[in-house]
Amino acid sequence: MESFFKELGNTVLARWKQENFSLEKFPEIARTALDERPPAEHVELSALIREFLLNDEQPFQTQSGFGQPEIVAYDHPRFYIQLLFWMDGTTDIHQHEFSGAFHVMSGSSIHAHFDFQKKHGITPHFQMGDVRMKKIELLETGSTVSIISGNRCIHSLFHLDTPSVTVVVRTQNDPGTGPQFNYLPPHIALDPVFSDLLTMRRKQLLDVLEQTEDPSYAELVQEMILTLDFERGFYILQHCMGHLADLGEWESVLAAFEKKHGVLAEGIAATLETCVHRDGIKGMRSTIAEPEHRFFLALLMNVSAKADLLALVAQRFPDVEPVDTVLRWAEELGGESDYGIVILDACFPETIDIPDEEQPDVFIASLKYFMLGGKKPPAALRALSADDLKDVRAAFAASSLRVLVS
Secondary structure, eight states, X not given: OHHHHHHHHHHHHHHHHHTTTOTTTHHHHHHHHHHHSOHHHHOOHHHHHHHHHHOOOOOOOOOOOOSSSEEEEEEOSSEEEEEEEESSOXXXXXXXXXXXXXXXXXXXXEEEEXXXXXXXXXXXXXXXXXXXXXXXXXXXXXXXXXXXXXXXXXXXXXXXXXXXXXXXXXXXXXXXXXXXXXXXXXXXXXXXXXXXXXXHHHHHHHHXXXXXXXXXXXXXXXXXXXXXXXXXXHHHHHHHHHXXXXXXXXXHHHHHHHHHHGGGGTTHHHHHHHXXXXXXXXXXXXXXXOHHHHHHHHHHHHOOSHHHHHHHHHHHSTTSOXXXXXXXXXXXXXXXXXXXXXETTEEOOTTOOSOGGGHHHHHHHHHHHHHTTSSSOOGGGTTSOXXXXXXXXXXXXXXXXXXXXX
16 A cells, blocks of 8 residues: 555656646646556555554544545645545535545445535625536546535535545645535535534533423524524524424424525525435435445435436446336335335325235335326326325425435
8 A cells, every 4th residue: 555655646746846836737637647547456455454554654644534534645745645435424515625636446426516606605604505416427436536626616425335435635725715615405505614612502502401301492492593693593493493393383483584584594494404305315324235225315315306316327227227226226125114104214195095015016106107207197006096196296205205206
């Protein structure tokens, strides 16, 4: 490991020096060097792990919490090379304060690219605008991608295999490109490093009230929303959303926030709903190890159009009709829970009166019907009324499978 990454680092250093250490040129230099000698073809993962565990002669290791874990393989005052291991990691939608390139040394990932059109700069650490996906792609072992610092490179990665290992050749820091915003689609950009200690303690105190089932919880949150500024009010809303929903008070507190802030608050409900959707899928992936199923979850989390999802399925599994592949995954991920028949987090409606043993087949047949356009119900669904079909569609639309029935 040491000799390969030392040679890679020295190659990057020599070429960058010839360009007078131009930050604009560094991503292409890093990407070219990785493509010329791909770590995926020249580094054996098991040997790398053994060498790192047994040899004390290693570059200085950072205290970074990024990666599971991060290993620094080459260090220079101007740039370094890191290996990021990912066991079940899904990166937030983010930008970088550094530039360079990354290479998939082991595993594969869904890579989504985004754009952000700022409309309102609330504070230096919090912005409102439109977060839109530009492109989504499958990165296989051996893929290399440039990293541009700042908001020209907003992206997220959903790692499919365990472990996935990424090699990153990156600058230490590119001046003037911060903050390193995270993005909450469809409307918010925030600085994850910025810490408002008073708001943090208030959220912790609200947790005490929640855990002790204090009856004044909802009333206190509503009073806070009416007095706090927009940024801090949002963080309190985000933190309290789940418990307020359990108490049946979410709509009234959200309405109070929207009334206080007017037009500025129009995108907040959709953003928080999307946060719940993405967090739910992140939670499911921790219990799902099958790579095909993790690929499915990645698509459900990141793709907003059914046609795009099916195109990516066809790209990875070109010999099978993508609708058939998706239906197979849905059937494999289906089962019975405390709530009845489910596919992931979609629950078969209790309002439909058919025998329990028929519900799984009807649920899958309904999903196929909606995916194909929902024009004429097949024989398997003839026992369902128009209202029944509406209820089934609503069950899918309220779940992580919603993109399939849109």
